[in-house]
Amino acid sequence: MGRTVRVKSFELVAKDINDVDVKLLHALSIGVGWPHRPKDWDFLRRAGHGIVAVDGIGRVFGSAMWFPYGHEFATIGLVITSPRTQAQGTGRWLMEQVFERCGDRNLTLNSTHAAYHLYLSLGFTKEATVYQWQGEAVSPPPPVPALTAELSSLSTANIGEIAALDERAFGANRQKLLALLSEGAAISVLRRGGEAVGFSMKREFGRGHVIGPIVASNDCDAIHLTAVHLRDLAGQFVRVDTREQTGPFADFLQQSRLGINDTVSTMSKGKRFLNRKENEPWVYGLAGHALS
Template structure:
């Protein structure tokens, strides 16, 4: 696929996302109603790679990012096309640019409803639905089950403590990303019998805070790892992206003042991405739609 594409009467070219003023990226995401702040874009540029579609005078009409984890896997996100070019093939062109740069990696992404059929046509298959729970956290949280283990805070310098656990849950090593997330996050770990069996992060994002990743073996552990952050965020805006639509974990979110506002679809190209096993670590809360 060529490095340029013609849209109506003008030509768009692929440009490295790091060469574009972050204000233009912020305007692009605002144009489609996404909550990313300039500092969120800057973080994502540190965490991954990306391209933007620009015209001859530097206007940005689209973006796409990918986040490699080793040589065999990457997540894709921030695939945005401006309303002016959404029906002109820009999204397909951006994705083909990403494919070229990702080589033969297995890929995963979280698709909006609007982009779903495009990704199907590009060879992605549906795996699961992600539910976005968000809102102002209630001043009083619901009762939680008895805690099995001990909760402790974790410093960013000790992030290696959760790396192996996260790899079992996520399916591949993403310690580099965890280290970046940890720079601006409060981190809680659950230890049981001297072993770390779960963790969660809480960091600023968009309109308020995002709680994620959340990794745990079961609903009870996930509830405690989430509630510890919800208590700190009482009265403030928070979001949790999860594949739990119902059940005890979803009940906690709803009873804490969050509402399920929208969904996206987890899709993969190549090997299957999700592989949930009973009593094994599972990603209850995503780091973000782009990061998964």
């Protein structure tokens, strides 16, 4: 696959995402209305790999990132093309670059409405919808069901305690990502009989805070793992990305004065990504659209 592409009268070259100024990445995401701050881009570059499409004088016209979890699976995200090049095939070219670098891995991504048909044409299949709940958290928070487990904070040093639980819910080992996420996060863990059965993280992102990942085996546990962070964020902007549109967990988010701002489509290429099982751990809240 060629490492360059011609767009109208100029040529774009694939360049490592770590070799460009973060201010250019920030400008790219602002140009399409995405909330990523420079520090969010810096975090994502630490967590994964990426390329940018640059012209001969260093202007950035597109980006794409991938986040490998072992040798068999990766998530894709931050696929952005500037408005000037969106109709010129740059998005397809960026994805072909990603395919080349990911090899035979099974892939998943969360597609915007604008990119959906491109991903279909590239062999991705839709599996689910992600609902972006966001808004200012209400004070006081809404009532929660009776707690039937022990809820406490977890230190970064003990992040390994929840790695196996997260792997069961997500389907791949994300211990390295969890460690990176935990550096600036508040972490809560739910235990029954001394065993971790759920966890959640709260961290700064975009316009305010994101609560995610949230891993639990049922809506009640997911509510408690979310409420513990909402209590600290009363009156502040909060975002929760979830595949739950209805049910007690979705009702709780609505009662917390969060609303569905947008949706994206979870899509996979290769092995099916989502595999929910009753009474088994499930990702109620995404770590992020790119990280899933």
